[in-house]
Amino acid sequence: MGVLTTVKEMFAASTQNPNRGEDPTRESEGAYWCHDCGERVLDLDVDGDDAPECSSCGEEMTFERSVGSTGCAC
Incomplete structure (x- = not known):
């Protein structure tokens, strides 16, 4: 059972932190x-405080805050 326990622990560890790989000092807001292009x-990923322009159509993008606490702005 040692192999099964090891595999189970490996999968559990890989899903523990939803922000793995990100800078822990910065959190997405x-x-x-x-909305026209869906980008x-x-x-x-944005430098400065101004809203970026869409790379497809050139219009100013709209900022929307994350409702959840998952660290994702989905």
């Missing part, structure tokens, strides 16, 4: 959306 840019 939402994302910028272009999304996470707020952590």
